[in-house]
Amino acid sequence: MDRVRLGRTNLMVSPVGLGCGGYSRLGMRESKDASIAEGVVKHALDLGINYFDTARVYGTEEVVGKIVQSERADVVISTKTMFRDKDGGYMPAEKLVESLEKSLVRMNTDYVDVFSFHGVTPEHLDYCIEEYVPVLQQQIELGKIRHLGVTESFAQDPTHEMLRKAVPGGCFDVVMVGFNFLNAGARDQVLPDCIAHDVGTQVMHAVRRALSNPDVLIQNIEQLIASGEINKGAVNADDPLEFLTSHPGVQSIVEAAYRYCRHEPGVSLVLTGTGSVDHLTSNVAALTAPPLPDDLMAELDSIFGKVRSVSGD
Ligand SMILES: NC(=O)c1ccc[n+]([C@@H]2O[C@H](COP(=O)([O-])OP(=O)(O)OC[C@H]3O[C@@H](n4cnc5c(N)ncnc54)[C@H](OP(=O)(O)O)[C@@H]3O)[C@@H](O)[C@H]2O)c1
Numbered sequence: 001m002d003r004v005r006l007g008r009t010n011l012m013v014s015p016v017g018l019g020c021g022g023y024s025r026l027g028m029r030e031s032k033d034a035s036i037a038e039g040v041v042k043h044a045l046d047l048g049i050n051y052f053d054t055a056r057v058y059g060t061e062e063v064v065g066k067i068v069q070s071e072r073a074d075v076v077i078s079t080k081t082m083f084r085d086k087d088g089g090y091m092p093a094e095k096l097v098e099s100l101e102k103s104l105v106r107m108n109t110d111y112v113d114v115f116s117f118h119g120v121t122p123e124h125l126d127y128c129i130e131e132y133v134p135v136l137q138q139q140i141e142l143g144k145i146r147h148l149g150v151t152e153s154f155a156q157d158p159t160h161e162m163l164r165k166a167v168p169g170g171c172f173d174v175v176m177v178g179f180n181f182l183n184a185g186a187r188d189q190v191l192p193d194c195i196a197h198d199v200g201t202q203v204m205h206a207v208r209r210a211l212s213n214p215d216v217l218i219q220n221i222e223q224l225i226a227s228g229e230i231n232k233g234a235v236n237a238d239d240p241l242e243f244l245t246s247h248p249g250v251q252s253i254v255e256a257a258y259r260y261c262r263h264e265p266g267v268s269l270v271l272t273g274t275g276s277v278d279h280l281t282s283n284v285a286a287l288t289a290p291p292l293p294d295d296l297m298a299e300l301d302s303i304f305g306k307v308r309s310v311s312g313d
Helices: 034-046 061-074 093-107 122-141 161-169 191-197 214-226 253-262 277-287 294-304
Strands: 016-019 051-053 076-081 112-120 145-152 174-178 200-204 269-273
Touching: 016 034, 016 277, 034 061, 034 277, 061 076, 061 093, 076 093, 076 145, 093 112, 093 122, 112 122, 112 174, 122 145, 122 161, 145 161, 161 174, 161 191, 174 191, 191 200, 253 269, 253 277, 253 294, 269 277
Parallel strands: 016 051, 016 269, 051 076, 076 112, 112 145, 145 174, 174 200, 200 269
Antiparallel strands: none
């Protein structure tokens, strides 16, 4: 698989990243059998993926650390820390350092390539920057973190208010942004600033639930018709993406959804989250395929182009 530059980190990464969280958590959400997750990570390496996004709360750091061990120098690991306690208060900064240390132990590694604040909503960004970033910068000096990042909460912040402020702010070399053809607002609201500031981007929610589950898709479409963000007459209510699945250039909604994201200017890599090696194989094929045909891109954008309220959950 090719390598792309992850913005100003200058890390060379695969354009497909393995998402080790989301609804699948490498299959560990359904099954406590770590061998399934290990098989997915091994398969990702075999397919040429060198970017792995995990987090303490996903419960997949051990699996990632164990399987990438022998190729650690060529692999880019992204993990994250929470910053609020169970009562919603801010954790003391030392707890974030403790979280980093525990991640290093779980992954059996000396450093994390990208260490991000997990799911920051707009009201918490300033606190993270003022109180935590200086402490984590000391960890960069100690060699335990290579780059700082921030991930948004797309469901709670579907207009990217947090990232619109964080990207030009300059503290974060890498961001994780929600982007899919149901809500492509990041195209105007986030990605141009990422290009201007040379910030590396990881796309999440390319498929999520709405584009992998027909019932959830219909619920999303009903919500968007009710909010007036899409025209009722623009889609067939029973099979809203029929124009896509019947197109000769496309095999499935999932394939189209990944291809839609992959070629967007400003996108460094797209995360795919799965507990299935077969899904991973087909998703990598989609993410390394050419862009969607122009007529499909135009149709998707004419239907969903004004949507800013959903995340695809
Ligand atoms: N704020 C944050 O920091 C944050 C939030 C969300 C996600 N993330 C990161 O982003 C990653 C990607 O998460 P996502 O939820 O956005 O993933 P996604 O790739 O958009 O969607 C994954 C969902 O689609 C299903 N799926 C995948 N391939 C499929 C296929 N070929 N056919 C049918 N269904 C398929 C998966 O189920 P199967 O297991 O059945 O394949 C899973 O439920 C996460 O793993 C995590 O690393 C971060």
